[in-house]
Amino acid sequence: MSLRGAILGFLSVEPTSGYTLKQRFDGSVRSFWSVTQSQIYRELHALEREGLVEARTEPGDGKPDRKVYSLTEAGRAALKRWIEEPLEPLVLRHPLLLKLVFAADAPPKKLDEILARYAADTESQRAEYEARLVDPRIFELARSTREREIWRLSIEHGIAWCDTELRWIERARGELSSERAGQKRASRKAK
Amino acid sequence: MSLRGAILGFLSVEPTSGYTLKQRFDGSVRSFWSVTQSQIYRELHALEREGLVEARTEPGDGKPDRKVYSLTEAGRAALKRWIEEPLEPLVLRHPLLLKLVFAADAPPKKLDEILARYAADTESQRAEYEARLVDPRIFELARSTREREIWRLSIEHGIAWCDTELRWIERARGELSSERAGQKRASRKAK
DNA sequence: GAATTCATGTAACTTGTTACATGATTTA
């Protein structure tokens, strides 16, 4: 339902082709909603079958023809319904945490290595967000000040998430590297 | 691959049935890795076909028989491989952010309502984590101080995530409620 | 000359969700 909503959302800004739609996703919401090209084409076909979008073929000069999709009245209504309908619950799937809890008896070095690599990845993710924050291209799509404001907030959300991850990793590495720490903390449980 | 790894991980602690496995998931990693009962049975069957686990049927008195699965040598090796293999990348799917970026021209009241509801959900999520932190049942599974340490860290991760969400929501609500804020921030872009 | 971009799509697969079915036992 979220994918569908997002496609309708993008099309409400401007009619576009599947190909361009994929670029829109990648260029804006990728960090909190990634999609593959197959998903987009599949969903567009479904939306067309259901009459929520309609396509018209634009001849490409030299380039292949593009099928430009636009919202129908029904599509516009569906978008509105999607915005108003209750939020789908957030489901975190965090492979690091999962692996960590089963890697307790792996050599501490291995554990620290996993954490270090994740920290590095998170660091570079953070840098990407920072770069985005000053990249005007993301804000080009925005049709209003309010929309720009929201785009910016979404990027700041990413940065805040990275910072939290980094702080947590640091703590985890500290506590898991000192053999004492475990003992000390575990005694809390006894009281 | 993560689901598989986690099942192998749980079975390495102690042979169990699919039913109990589901309870293990729900009782410990649910907040960062949720599963359905169907997934577990399906994966167990696949693991059995591949010879990574083996089942023996324990008669239940009155209750239905339980099929208790345990790791084979191959299964134990597969678990080790999973721990050592590179981490699957974290993929955030954040329905709130997605909806927000397409709800910019919905009435501000609606927007604030969405954020408020999400804040409430996050608040109660946070409370759940806090409760878990002092619930000895989660730590019962742990076979070592180190394991307990990691369980605790995973819960603290959840709390940190909730706090970050809550801070962000507060900021977002503040900035989206005052019409001025948009203007002020947007001017940054100009420089 | 090789790789990338534009633009469409399909097929096969994996993962995750929802809903159903069985049937005894225990609890409210």
Place this chain on the structure above:
DNA sequence: TAAATCATGTAACAAGTTACATGAATTC
């Protein structure tokens, strides 16, 4: 007596991933 718990499973579906195929135009 209705419901929840124990314990298994299947079927159908929805969503997401990977890999392939076409073919002209442009860029390296």
